Amino acid sequence: MIVLDAVSKSYDNTPILKNISFKIAPGERVSLLGPGGCGKSTILKVLLGLTPPDHGKVELLDRDMVESSEEDKIVTLQKVGMAFQQGALFDFMTVEENISFAMENMTKMSKDEISAKIDELLAIVKLERTRKMFPHELSGGMKRRIGIARALATSPVVSIFDEPTSGLDPVTSTIILNMIHELGGEDEKSASLVSTSSVEIAIRFAERVILIKQGEVVADDSWKKLLLEGNEWVKHFLSLRLIGIDIAYAKELGLPEEFIKLHWH
Ligand code: ADP
Numbered sequence: 001m002i003v004l005d006a007v008s009k010s011y012d013n014t015p016i017l018k019n020i021s022f023k024i025a026p027g028e029r030v031s032l033l034g035p036g037g038c039g040k041s042t043i044l045k046v047l048l049g050l051t052p053p054d055h056g057k058v059e060l061l062d063r064d065m066v067e068s069s070e071e072d073k074i075v076t077l078q079k080v081g082m083a084f085q086q087g088a089l090f091d092f093m094t095v096e097e098n099i100s101f102a103m104e105n106m107t108k109m110s111k112d113e114i115s116a117k118i119d120e121l122l123a124i125v126k127l128e129r130t131r132k133m134f135p136h137e138l139s140g141g142m143k144r145r146i147g148i149a150r151a152l153a154t155s156p157v158v159s160i161f162d163e164p165t166s167g168l169d170p171v172t173s174t175i176i177l178n179m180i181h182e183l184g185g186e187d188e189k190s191a192s193l194v195s196t197s198s199v200e201i202a203i204r205f206a207e208r209v210i211l212i213k214q215g216e217v218v219a220d221d222s223w224k225k226l227l228l229e230g231n232e233w234v235k236h237f238l239s240l241r242l243i244g245i246d247i248a249y250a251k252e253l254g255l256p257e258e259f260i261k262l263h264w265h
Contacts, residue, residue: 001024001026001028001060001062001157001158001191002022002023002024002047002059002060002158002191002193003023003057003058003059004020004022004023004043004046004047004056004057004058005021005056005057005058006019006020006021006055006057007019007020007021007043007053007055007056007057008020008053008054008056009042009046009054015215016039016215017039017043017046017053017215018214018215018216019056020043020056020212020215020216020217021056021217022210022217022220024191024193025191026157026188026189026190026191027187027188027189027191028191028208029191029192029193029205029206029207029208030191030192030193030194030206030209031193031194031196031201031202031203031206031209031210031223032044032193032194032195032196032210032212033195033196033197033198033199033209033210033211034197034211034212034213035213035237036197038212038213038214038215039212039214039215040162040163040212041162041163041195043212044160044195046058046065047060047065047160048060048065048077048080048082048160049065049068049073049076049077052066053066060076060080061076061079061157061158063076078105078106079156079157079158080156080157080159080160081151081153081154081156081158081159081160082151082159082160082161083147083148083150083151083160083161083162084162089135089143089146089147089150090135091134091135091136092134093134094131094132094133094134095122095127095130095131095133095134095135095138095146096118096131096132098135098146098150099118099150099153100114100115100118101150102150102151102153102154103153106154107154117153118131118153122149124149124179124182125146125148125149125175125179126145126175127142127145127146127149130142130146140167141168141169144164144168144172144176145172145176145179148161148164148176148179148180149179152179152180155190156190157189157190157191158190158191158192158193159180159190159191159192160192160193160194161180161192161193161194161195162195163195163196163197164176164177164180164194164196165177165196165198165201166196166198173201177201177204177205180192180205181205194206198241199237199238199240199241199242200241200242200245200253202223203223203253203254204253207222207224208220208221208222208223209221209222209223211234211237211238213233213237218231218233219231223238224255224256226238227255227256228256228258228259239259239263242255242259242263243263247260247264250264
């Protein structure tokens with residue numbers, strides 16, 4: 001469903017992505033994790049065919065995203081739900097128009113079906129009362145939630161979210177993560193990828209974590225395994241952000257018993 005094979009990319013002779021390879025199969029949910037500036041957004045842009053790699057192969061939904069024509073890429077992107085951190089809503093459209101725009105263009109739903117779906121989506125993001133509002137009347141967190149509802153409105157087979165919760169308070173972050181879970185579906189056919197610099201968000205979102213450091217994949221495995229068996233950098237990066245949390249929350253997150261014993265007793 002998603003293939004990156006030996007992808008490299010430089011900006012002004014500075015290597016940003018170095019030999020990145022990974023595959024994501026239908027039904028998989030994956031977190032792309034790494035410190036700010038490690039190359040996560042660039043990976044997503046290359047994957048979506050928005051910026052070309054210098055070397056390597058990129059496939060999205062079986063389409064070659066390097067060699068294909070712009071038109072073919074657009075046809076593919078229409079099947080993808082995307083929400084970028086700055087991926088703003090259309091300012092001149094109300095919330096309902098923003099959400100229905102995607103459905104009118106990409107699905108064969110009737111007006112009534114679209115209207116019912118908007119009700120359902122706004123109920124999930126707990127923003128029922130914003131239906132007739134314009135983006136400038138909403139807070140940053142509310143706009144982010146609407147952006148994600150819009151990305152998921154068409155039940156895409158692939159959903160991609162770049163830093164969906166950065167800069168948001170914990171309560172809003174939780175609502176957004178639950179939303180992506182609920183709307184992104186867990187069926188065998190759809191895949192979702194979330195990029196984040198937060199270890200907590202990454203492990204709450206997915207079991208499989210692809211860890212990026214300075215433009216390279218340093219680990220790609222179950223985070224529980226990496227926490228206990230990763231190399232020193234991997235263990236340090238993951239555990240540094242987790243050992244300060246309260247023990248009840250550590251258990252809720254499902255941190256391995258061995259790890260909890262090591263750090264909390
Ligand atoms: P992340 O999403 O992990 O924070 P990015 O992919 O945004 O990382 O950026 C990785 C590196 O590439 C950063 O050092 C950034 O400054 C650089 N970079 C990103 N886009 C460009 C660009 N268009 N031109 C030059 N440098 C860029």
